[in-house]
Amino acid sequence: MNTAIALIIFNKPDTTAKVFEVIRQIKPPKLLVIADGPRQQHPEDVENCAAARKIIEKIDWDCELLQKISDINLGCKECISTGLDWVFQQVETAIILEDDCLPHPTFFRFCEELLDKYRHDQRIMTISGNNFQFGRQRTENSYYFSRYPLIWGWATWRRAWQKYDREMKHWVEVQDGNWLQDILDDSTAVKYWTRLFENCYKGNIDSWAFRWTLTSWLQNALTILPNVNLVSNIGFSLAAANTKDIYSPFANHPTQAIEFPLKHPEFMIRDVQADQFTQQTQFQTSLISRLKSQIKKNCKLYLN
Numbered sequence: 684m685n686t687a688i689a690l691i692i693f694n695k696p697d698t699t700a701k702v703f704e705v706i707r708q709i710k711p712p713k714l715l716v717i718a719d720g721p722r723q724q725h726p727e728d729v730e731n732c733a734a735a736r737k738i739i740e741k742i743d744w745d746c747e748l749l750q751k752i753s754d755i756n757l758g759c760k761e762c763i764s765t766g767l768d769w770v771f772q773q774v775e776t777a778i779i780l781e782d783d784c785l786p787h788p789t790f791f792r793f794c795e796e797l798l799d800k801y802r803h804d805q806r807i808m809t810i811s812g813n814n815f816q817f818g819r820q821r822t823e824n825s826y827y828f829s830r831y832p833l834i835w836g837w838a839t840w841r842r843a844w845q846k847y848d849r850e851m852k853h854w855v856e857v858q859d860g861n862w863l864q865d866i867l868d869d870s871t872a873v874k875y876w877t878r879l880f881e882n883c884y885k886g887n888i889d890s891w892a893f894r895w896t897l898t899s900w901l902q903n904a905l906t907i908l909p910n911v912n913l914v915s916n917i918g919f920s921l922a923a924a925n926t927k928d929i930y931s932p933f934a935n936h937p938t939q940a941i942e943f944p945l946k947h948p949e950f951m952i953r954d955v956q957a958d959q960f961t962q963q964t965q966f967q968t969s970l971i972s973r974l975k976s977q978i979k980k981n982c983k984l985y986l987n
Contacts, residue, residue: 686795686838687713687774691763692782694721696734698917699782703738706780709791710744715773717766720753728756735782749773763891764849771841776802778838783918786812786836787938790913794838796945797826797907806951808843808904809895812836812914815933815965816957820910825945827954830866831961832899832906834892836914848898849891854884857901866900872962905953911939933965 688711692699706714716739721728742748751769753762770777776798778791790812801807809832821827857863858881863873880897882888899906915938 684709684711684791684795686791686798687711687715687770687777688791689715689717689767689770689777689779690739690782691717691766691780692735692739693719693762694725694728694731694735695782695918696731696738698785699735699738701785701917702780702782703741705786705788707741707744708788711746711778711791713747713749713774714739714742715770715777716748716750716752717762717770718750718752719757719759719762720755722756759889760849760891760894764847764894767844767847767891771844775841776838779834780836780914781918783916784812784836784914785917785938786914787940789940789943790836790938792943793825793909793913793941793945798838798840800947801907802840805842806903806905807907808832808839808846808899808902809834809906810838811906811908812912814909814912815936816910816960817932819957819960821954821956822910822948823946824910824948825941826907826909827948827957828905828951829908829958829961830900830906830953831908831958831966832892832896832904833908834895835916843904846898846902847895848901849894851880851884851894851897853901854880854897857897863900867962869959869962871967875962875966905951908957909941911941912936913938913941 688706690702690706718732718736721732736752739748739750751766757765767779778794780786793812794810797810801810811833813833813835858877863876864870867873867876879888879893883890883893915936916933917935
């Protein structure tokens with residue numbers, strides 16, 4: 684293992700300990716820790732943040748530890764955006780894990796080999812450890828190409844992260860020109876992502892990841908997704924910021940080993956069928972949500 688690992692932590696000592704233990708088995712030569720500070724309205728954060736940071740002290744292998752610790756709460760977007768800016772000031776490549784993304788040990792070798800293979804290929808911006816195709820697979824290859832940069836365990840290069848647009852400075856032009864229609868060619872998906880990006884742009888959604896998605900799309904970039912799931916999100920809970928649905932099929936999605944040597948695709952074509960399934964299962968407002976929204980709207984009309 685020669686690649687640096689960036690670990691993003693906050694107030695989850697229990698899941699942080701599990702993720703750290705896998706990292707400890709891998710023994711990376713360099714570990715970069717990004718830690719957000721406690722929220723003012725949540726006094727329990729003081730103890731939990733401190734406990735999460737203390738886990739890092741358990742490093743017992745030859746490792747260079749670099750830390751970007753915030754004493755105040757920056758929020759998800761600001762903490763991770765500036766944190767990854769800092770990471771790629773230190774290293775050319777990194778494997779990135781959040782404190783609730785539990786990787787299979789083979790995830791690291793998978794990322795490392797592909798970081799090297801596609802190091803200079805500008806078409807690739809993200810290597811992900813996620814597969815939520817639930818057994819669907821078109822080829823015998825180890826991975827496929829997608830438009831969706833899934834980030835529950837991922838890796839990238841400095842050359843890609845330098846394109847990251849935290850301020851979404853092109854969003855108004857993209858929206859006014861209906862460019863998402865050209866990118867997605869799906870009116871339902873366009874409505875979904877327009878609403879989401881607009882809320883991000885207005886600051887209603889505290890997310891760095893959706894900004895990375897827009898950056899990737901505007902660069903016409905591809906993501907590598909493995910044909911087995913290599914990282915499980917173990918952070919779904921009612922107290923979570925974004926992953927509250929404990930009954931989600933994506934919660935605690937099991938991992939399995941990927942086989943080596945990797946079988947590389949002989950051509951670089953996006954798997955449209957897989958992407959359509961991803962859009963329909965992960966990125967589409969559910970019927971129940973739409974009904975709830977309509978009921979709320981009708982109640983407001985009635986009360987007015």
